[in-house]
Amino acid sequence: METLTVILRALANVVVVLLLAPLFEGVLRRVTARIQSRQGPPLLQPYYDLLKLLGKEDIESGESPWMQRFAVHLALASVLTVVCLLPLGAPSPLNAAGDMILLIYLLTLAGICTLLAGLAAGSTYSLIGISREMITMMALEPLFAITLVIGALNVNSLRLDQVLDGSVYAGGGFPLSGLIMLAVMLLSFQAFVQRVPFDIAEAETEIMEGPLIEYSGPKLALFKYAQMIKLVIYSSLFVALFIPWGSALVFPFGWLWFWVKVLGLVLLVTVVAATHARYRIDQALNYYGGLLGVAFVALILAGFGY
Amino acid sequence: MAAREKLNLLKERFGNAIQRADIPAEDRLFVFVDPQSVREICRHVFRHLDARYVISIGADDRPHSGDFLVAHHFAFDEDHLLSSILTRIPADEPAFDSITDEVPAANWAEREIRDLYGLEPRGHRYLKRLVLPDGWPDGVHPLRKDVPFDHVPEGFDPDREFKFDEAPEGCTVVPFGPFHPTLDEPAHFRLYVEGEMVRGCEYRGFMVHRGIEKLAESVLTYNDIPMAAERICGICGCVHNVAYAQSVEGAAALRIPPRAEYIRTIMLELERLHSHLLWVGLACHIVGFDTMFMQAFRIREPVMWIAEKISGNRKTYALCVIGGVRWEITDDLRAELRQVLDQLEKEWRPVVAAVQKDRNLKARTRGVGVADRHLVKDAALLGPVARAAGVDIDARRDHPYAAYDRVEFDVITADGADVWSRVIVRALEVFESIRIIRQCLDRMEPGPLSLDIQDELPVGRMGMSSVEAPRGESHHFVITGENNRPRRWRVRAPTYQNLQGVPAMIKDQQLADMTISLGSIDPCFSCTDRMETIDIRSGAKRVWSQEELKQLARGTRA
Structure with missing residues (x-):
């Protein structure tokens, strides 16, 4: 009975995210269009796009077609597994089966899929794309890890339900370290979701979508889907870590309130993306470096209980 | 009399090497010199008299004088003088002394003469083909008069691949082009990249060379050519249209009616408005700032509509005939144009203010794609690229044509020599264009639109004209001819020179800066x-x- 509930709740999480992720993308595109004085596509356009791509011929291309296929399935699989771990307006379904370490692993795996995709294409542009992606990952992963470590320190646990519930504030007060990390994660959020000004690894006008250069049809659809889900995942994580208030409301209010918060983050991402130019990789790296320095200070502060 | 003064300077120094000179107008000088001394004379003109290199031109004059002609054009901008140094090359010894060592900017032009006329530039250090594809057989030179315009030589292999130079050691090759999302026309930069740093490049272009010059010399007539000329470019077509008409009018000593001059000025400035607005948008798109791209295009759109109301077309205005213009700007249109300008000025001001303060945009463009004064001089860079490096040149003021001598405007310069300065120069030039059009609208008097030309145009006369296109000086040269068409017509679009500066601009900077550096000389875009x-x-x-x-x-x- 217990197992069945867990499976059903995990499935529910997956289905909800699969259904909602393109909608958030649609909101993002629509709001971007409004900022640009355009009407923009219908809200449901991302669904149509995915369906259209899924219906196209599946072309094998690039240096290593099987790796290309593997990378895209792995990407979608890893982000969906992450979804099973997340408390999406309700307690995390796989609370007992995994902890923060697993979460970090899975998120890294999703990033590695991009590298695999780029390697599979084997073109100069995709290789430049993955070298940029790799640099970005190395700078960003620690930021996220530090946030989780601070949270874990505060609650003295690696359990998902305890850490992913405003743990950076150490239950109640507003310690300095939590507030610093809030600022750091806000400033780097755009990079986690790979949007302008930090869409450097894809940079359409420079390296023509980098790692995705050889993707088309159904495989491209799955990759795009994984990217849309990533936006939801990171927004949910941010909400769970930093904006926990109201999560204890009774169903369905807590659940709805959670998605309103996620929508708020997506809107923030949209506005930032629409008002910035893309940075160069060296400029971005300097920026991440600065944030990383600040994050370490926060970690030390948290260690002393501030 | 700047022309006379410069001629005397040359005569004093080179005496017998000066064979013949012609000063058809105060601001034009044609000097025929001894082929042995041409290199020395060009060096003197370029380095000591500090003239700006414009272009080198070949011509096949064998049916008339038995010789080929090679002309090197230089501009004395401060003296308002355009000059041409010509040499006669005997048909039995088709070679001329290269001036590229003295004037680096002549590199492409001399290679083009070699390709199209088969004249060998002696002493040129990089004699790779420029215009002709690698599959074109040796010994066939399309612009020679004995080659028909539709001739496809035996042995032409359109599928032959280009032979590229070896990449330097330790560098990987990143192909930028022939097709790339930010290139709207095929051009191939082979970038030598070390990590993310560009260390050098090789350029192959001319993949869509259409042979318009040959067509004009073979089948078109004087008044057909303006229509072909404006199809050279989808952005600054009117510039070529006007520059061609002016060079023929110059050669034939025709003075067009004042109202036509004002209308030409207005249309040229309208074209600059739409081009600059488009470019600022495009530059922002290249660095990923799509909101500005969309807004710039929104603000630009009314300019296209008013151009359509005046000429019937958003672009390719079909404006000029020899001796005047074809479209009238009626009182209704004048009133509407004023409204468009008011609206544009109102909307553009806050955009410029926002751009000037945008630190994010500054971070991407400051110190990027640097072309300093020395590069501007040596590669003869033009327009906003030169002005952004503090080189104060503008053909509208320096070599006034149409009605530019009757309007007031400022030449905008900056001193950063980088992409950022080019953005600012172009953004501010929009206001100057608005100012010029308003003055023209105030001052134009009623009158005829074109001359009534009864006689054939005189034969064998030379004319040249420089028009300040949105991207820099566009230079046209014409030798008038028989059968109601020119013998030779040479077009030097500003990008011809500016592109030669790109390898130096992108060297030793990040790959990510390549597109915006190239874009900063102004790419081209057609609109539907x-x-x-x-x-x-x-x-x-x-x-x-x-x-x-x-x-x-x-x-x-x-």
């Missing part, structure tokens, strides 16, 4: 007015009107 949709199943056609498209895009009724 209306869209036609055809339902494949029923075959039903529907043409979307401007209003409907606008409704579709913006969701608001105009």
